[in-house]
Amino acid sequence: MKKVSFSRYGGPDVLHLVDAEEPRPGPGEVRIAVRAAGVNPVDWRIREGQFRKERRAEHEPSELPSGIGQDASGVVDEVGEGxxxxxxxDHVFGRGTDAYAESAVLWAWARMPEGLTFEEAAGYPSVVETALRIVREVGIQPGQTLLVSGASGGVGSAVLQIARERGITVIGTAGAANQDYLRDLGALPTTYGEGWVERVRQLGHVDAALDLAGSGVIRELVELTGDPQKVITIGDLSAADLGVRFSGVSGDKVAALAQAADLISQKKLHIPVEKTYTLAEAAAAHADSQAGHTRGRRVIVI
Known part of the structure; x- marks a missing residue:
């Protein structure tokens, strides 16, 4: 089979399409013929070795060369023991290992909701689990206001819809081209860049904040909320210097996938696919993801 692999840490150019043996599912796992794989910021952070530098071994490959990718959708073709x-x-979507490949093993999955395409399904697993987790961790309550920095990407799209469903007001920052997109998802939008803190203040009091882009705004988010414990980041590995929590790997992934499937089936959650790529274009997918300005998801289609 074909898979995307890297043998050293570095830029997108370290990714290569290689021949590999098909993986086998262990106990509690399933193997799928991959139809699509989601492209996540954590993928290129791993490729660059960012977590290795921060001693976050849970994100790092045990050895190189290594495959890459953790979100996929596809057709089950082998079931592990138990x-x-x-x-x-069966058509499923979920979390696994080395998902940028023609075949991959999943350790958490859910059945794809009716009407969902493989491309759409591959964009949900990590972002919805992350969105549910960080909304819970930041402690925002119905009737309060949540600031989301970098709100137009996959996680932001999910956070905005989850918050709206729970009666939470959201102020979202994004580029000028994505203001209407945020508004359509129920947020009070504003642009980032010079003067953004004052623009946020004009929209209302901020009870808690989420940093999704890791764009160096932690100090301002703490200023707006008045308390570093009311700020969560998934993108800034230096946030602890200011007393802000970095939310990484935690939570029940199976339960999160089931909740995602339920929200999708009820038409309460939709994350659009902005662009698709082939396996051979994985480096381009990473470069585009790192450039930001995403509206929804980027997906590799097999």
């Missing part, structure tokens, strides 16, 4: 409730031929 797995129940799913069989060969």
């Amino acid at each position: 797995v129940e409730g799913v069989k060969a031929g």
Whole structure:
């Protein structure tokens, strides 16, 4: 089979399409014929070795060369020992290992909701789990106002819709081209850049804040909320210097996927796919993801 691999840390150019043996599912796992794989910022952070530098071993490959990618959708073709409730031929989406490939093993999954395409499904697993987790961790309550910095990407799109469903007001920052997109998702939008803090203040009092882009705004978010404990980041590894929590790997992934499937089925959650790529274009997908300005998701289609 074909898979994307890297043998050293570095820029997008370290990614290469290689021949590899098909993986086998272990106990509690399933293997899928991958139809699409989600492109996440954590993927290129791993490729650059950022977590290795921060000693966050849970994100790092055990050895190089290594595959890459953690979100995928596809068709089950092998079931590991002890797995129940799913069989060969079922369409699933979930979290796994080395997802940028023609075949991958998932350790958490859910059945794809009716009407969802493989491309759309691959964009949900990590972002919805992350969105549910950080909204919970930041402690925002119905009736309060949440500031989301970098709100137009996949996680931001999910946060805005989850918050709206829970009666939470959201102020979202994004580029000028994505203001209407944020507004359509129920947020009070404003642009980032010079003067953004004052623009946020004009929109209302901020009870808690989420940093999704890691664009160096932690100090301002603490200033706006008045308390570093009311700020969570998923993008700034230096946030602890200001007393702000970095939210990494935690939570029940299976439960989060089930909740995502339920929200999608009820038409309460939709994350658009902005652009698709082939396996051979994985480096371009990473470069585009790192450039930012995403509206929704980027997905590799097999």
